[in-house]
Amino acid sequence: MRFAIKTRPEHTTWQQLRDVWIAADEFEIFESAWHWDHFYPLTGDMAGPNLEAWTTLAALAQATQRIRIGCQVNGMIYRHPAVTANMAATTDIISGGRLELGLGAGWNEMETTAYGIELYGLKERFDRFDEGMQAIVALLTEKVANFDGKYIKLTDAYCEPKAVQTPHPPIAIGGKGPKRTLRAVARWAQHWNVIVANPEEWKPLKDILVKHCEDVGRDVNDITCSVNVRIDPDEPLDTAVAAAAAYGEAGVDMVVLNLPLDAPPSVLEPLAKAVAPLA
Template sequence: MLANMAAALDIISGGRLELGIGAGWNEEESGAYGIELGSIKERMDRFEEACQVLTSLLSQETTTFNGRYYQLKDARNEPKGPQRPHPPICIGGSGEKRTLRITARYAQHWNFVGGPAEEFARKRDVLAAHCADIGRDPEAITLSAHLFLGPDRNYGQVIENAAALEAEGLDLGIVYIAPPHDPAVLQPLAEAIRDSGLCDRE
């Protein structure tokens, strides 16, 4: 179902879809909807299978898969979206043994959930090592991170954090704004980013 929805959105958006996926973490939300997440190991096992199934359904004519969690026989997903071989996949998380290994194999975009530049750099190196293990160029993966604008609206701190992460290879910063959400923060934030020169760097 997710592959079908993703293909439809890729078509409707004219090839602008980026598919963000993960193993599941919000137990409170899942419990409220009656969704059984399972143990962390079960989540990661299911997620790794899901990545295989999704990439195949979004790129191959038919998919046959016999896993623990997913079983498909000559499954079709048509029509496919315009992005080839499939819409870029974004995986967020920092687990060094499973999440970053799965990211190295299947993702075009890795999202670091936030933290100091030193931690980002260490996780980046783990991801690069997993890429080396399978012969993939780590430069093929976009690196992003969350940047937090707190209630104090310290725009300078956001810029400082972004610059420190950029120095360690960050490609994209995603700013999270603390509630209550107020559109008035957007203009000074945009001006601070513009004045920093970060957007002008290659």
């Protein structure tokens, strides 16, 4: 089993976030580090601080040396896909080829209402997501990209310089929608991340992904399957380790360990030791 960490950029400072990622960079058991793409906190005071995803990700790319970096996940509706493609290419260059390109359709009505960003109905949102995926892949892989969709159009469009990773940074799609999200994972993703309650909820979703992969002619084993396990500061680490072990037995490839809010860098050494027997 492989392991990653995830930090919450809410109710914290840049210095605290940076120091945890730098510390995680020292422990090889942690393959990657992730945060989220929101403009408001998701817990506590909604008027509190929440660091923006892409600017912090670029800075964290510069602050670290080894660990892969990503966001679970960037909301497609927040930025034009061409802008996202350019940001991804540049961040991959800054990191020396360590970016994991996390993408999702978006869902946060509170943020979109506050900022005047159109959320769209569920069908249109996923139609836009599908077109956005095609546009992003085209921009990251083709010298000159053209795309004529219903919502997204590219005309002799450039995205230069290209990312370090070829054909593009691995795409991580987050979510568990059986029809649209998992079909998108089968079509474009190298990594699927989902938040579920237990392995029993995860297993039927994996079966659906297998079917979608068969439909599009992909080997599901080419897709890293990850879940998130929350580290509760009020419980012993054994609780999270047992949860990770259960997911591993169910067939999950990677467990993303969600660190407590304001966790200091010192939490990483005992966490690394606790999960090491499962690696």
